[in-house]
Amino acid sequence: MNTDISRTKHRSLHSRGLRDLLERGMNAVVLRRTSFGLRRHLHTSYIPPTTRFPLTVRELAHSDTPLILPYHLAASDRREGQQINQRRKLLARNIPTPFVAIDQSSSRPCFLQWAFDSSQNDFITYFFKGRFPRLKQGEILLENAYTHPDYRGQGVMAVAMSLIADIVAAQGAHEVITFVEATNTASLKGCTRAGFHPFITRTDLSLCGGIKRHRTFEPILPSTELDFLKQPVSLLGTINS
Numbered sequence: 139m140n141t142d143i144s145r146t147k148h149r150s151l152h153s154r155g156l157r158d159l160l161e162r163g164m165n166a167v168v169l170r171r172t173s174f175g176l177r178r179h180l181h182t183s184y185i186p187p188t189t190r191f192p193l194t195v196r197e198l199a200h201s202d203t204p205l206i207l208p209y210h211l212a213a214s215d216r217r218e219g220q221q222i223n224q225r226r227k228l229l230a231r232n233i234p235t236p237f238v239a240i241d242q243s244s245s246r247p248c249f250l251q252w253a254f255d256s257s258q259n260d261f262i263t264y265f266f267k268g269r270f271p272r273l274k275q276g277e278i279l280l281e282n283a284y285t286h287p288d289y290r291g292q293g294v295m296a297v298a299m300s301l302i303a304d305i306v307a308a309q310g311a312h313e314v315i316t317f318v319e320a321t322n323t324a325s326l327k328g329c330t331r332a333g334f335h336p337f338i339t340r341t342d343l344s345l346c347g348g349i350k351r352h353r354t355f356e357p358i359l360p361s362t363e364l365d366f367l368k369q370p371v372s373l374l375g376t377i378n379s
Contacts, residue, residue, distance in 0.1 A: 175338035180307035239298035296331035
């Protein structure tokens with residue numbers, strides 16, 4: 139028997155075994171992220187939220203940007219910097235319409251969010267990499283919300299989103315939607331106070347360290363009761379059962 143051929147076959151089988159083991163290990167690494175899609179029908183009445191200081195909402199002005207998205211925060215805190223730089227990246231695209239909430243007691247901008255309509259579907263798909271369903275006529279997507287750190291935990295998001303929804307309703311929209319990760323308790327509560335209710339779930343699976351990705355949207359049954367003000371994700375496992 140040729141020992142060189144035998145050694146070659148052994149090395150080949152050994153390498154193949156290691157490769158198969160590695161592939162099985164990579165396939166076992168699955169990152170799962172679940173988000174809720176929430177919507178508010180704009181012609182349904184509800185009790186609007188309040189905060190301890192008066193807020194107004196208007197379109198973002200150029201002078202607002204360094205106040206609501208400050209460079210010094212982006213430079214001093216990595217996680218905060220990621221959030222700020224993502225919003226600045228979107229601002230650089232000059233896509234209307236970002237809204238800003240103003241603390242009337244100090245005239246400071248404290249909250250930022252975009253309102254996209256169906257005419258921007260192609261951009262939404264491209265920029266957000268397919269994370270949202272295509273909008274229908276009259277639907278508005280509220281996305282990329284950012285609350286200045288000085289105003290977090292004060293109910294600003296709920297009031298601002300409610301006011302933005304009122305503005306787009308006056309412009310002819312009939313429904314607004316937004317998406318929030320299931321683990322983001324504060325934002326789920328804020329959206330609920332702003333009159334939003336869950337209607338769909340989005341599940342993102344990342345396989346093999348992101349080499350393979352899979353995304354699914356599943357409607358939430360009308361009979362499902364989810365109260366984010368009490369238990370944000372307690373029913374997550376039984377949403378569509």
